[in-house]
Amino acid sequence: MRAALTALTAILLVVLLLMPLAVVFTEALRHGLDGVLDTFAEPDAIASIGLTLIVAAVTVPLNAVCGTAAAWCIGRFRFPGRGMLMTLIELPLTVSPVISGLVWVLLFGANGWFGPILNRAGIQIIFAVPGLILATTFVTFPFVARILIPLMEQQGVAEEEAALTLGATGWQTFWRVTLPNIRWGLLYGVLLCNARAMGEFGAVSVVSGHVRGQTMTMPLQVEALFNDYDWVGAFTIAGLLSLLALLTLAVKAMLEWRIGERGGPLL
């Protein structure tokens, strides 16, 4: 029985996880390294990589700061509406990514609530980079906060209070006591946030408008190339994304090991 279960798990693991990963890399390398290099010579491919990096570079720090602030509020204080706020933070995880994209179109699109005003001011959000950043920020907001809230609740306020009685200002307390205590958790959250920011497809697809070379992030570029029957190109970009995911996994494993070693249960 146990052997059968183990075998089943192993088969599932191979079929569901390893085979797709193998397919990505074999398809990308079907025409050898030249095919891969050709893909990266395409300006559209370069643009999609650049755009993905820009979106992540804005989204991840923004969410790290806001997520830490939200976790600090919720983890440290008891106030009316606290439970509501916690639910709201989790909202992006439960809402379909398509809706996460659509709300921005309804708000800032040409026919949206603020569309006419923005149009007159000459500001374009939807089908442009700001829209991509908005949608990605929304989708990835919970990652940092969700990891930090239980961590901060578990650590309690005693160390911060001790710092205050020893004469530290609020900022000194934050930089010297709060932040060092949550740094591994924060790094972990940032990592997950980054992985999602680079890999997000649904919400980004809705607000992107698919302007090649301008509003296509890497996941969108993969879809576009795939639809063009450019298999090597599609799988090359997909391979790059997969490498990123593998790297994230490796760092995550390292962080978990590191956190485990410092004694504090984190997740």
Add this chain to the structure above:
Amino acid sequence: MTVELRGLRKSFGRVAALDDVSLTMARGEFLALLGPSGSGKTTLLRVLAGLELVDSGDVTINGRQAYGVPARERGVGFVFQHYALFRHMTIARNVAFGLEVLPRHRRPSPRDIRDRVQSLLELMHIGDLGARYPEQISGGQRQRVALARALAIEPSLLLLDEPFGALDAKVRKSLRIWLRDLHDRMNLTSIFVTHDQAEAMEMADRVAVLRAGRIEQVDVPDKLYAEPASAFVHEFLGESVHFDCTVNHGRADIAGLDAPLPVGDCPPGPAIALIRPHEIEVLPGPGPARVDSVHASGPLRRVRISLAGQTFDVLRARSQWTPAAGDTCHLDLTRARVYPSCSFAAPIS
């Protein structure tokens, strides 16, 4: 350093944590706040440190109004119940913290800080632990680090919240003597919170007994023990034997006992008489009380006695006459203190 508290009130929701607390403390005093859990003693300590705001009342520390002065400017050393050491810093950095966060013009040089930290650690007999992390040292050592850290800022007032609460009995005993000694040597003014009456009586100059946010009595330990102001204080400060009685014409009658007791200023009506087991005088019978058993208890004998359906223990010195099990005897309860029964509530310990 004098501390003056006047009419402090603080409630959490509908629960009054402090209910009209007033207290004056002299420079150099070592005061214990004693009470069961939930009596408001920790809240009082946190108010003094500026970690909690009162709803009304005044706190004056050394003649200076503390209202509106944030915790970091009070110069009050606080030793937390679970030490609250900074877990990511070495012991030396923990102790140095209060000096390192000083504004630049008041901050000692790194060398001076290092020297001061080392001398503090040596004062605490943990001079060789500076490079360790909090999780690598024992509870008793953490306690000393927390104390060193609080003392590094040269506080005018030292507050200790259940300083020995998390330690085992043996370590606790030795730290008590050591802390009292340290207080005297460093000319500190200290307040410590405890729920252990033996600890409070042994260490403090004066003990304030708290109950449900009110101070029941503040006095030197001897007086507190000999003249408890209420039934609660009597019960809380040591083993007490409890008799229901009725006060009439200035005398108290206890069921089954022929001689009524003098009652002091207790008003007529239902009352309770409390007496310590060693204060009960046993006289040779035959009498109304029966001896159930006699046990040796260290230097004393513990005599279990039944009187009118109630069973209680009496302590007798070995040199005193002691009845044998099965005897009957007379009891003399004149040393009992009589309190109106409405003021009685069992201590929550």
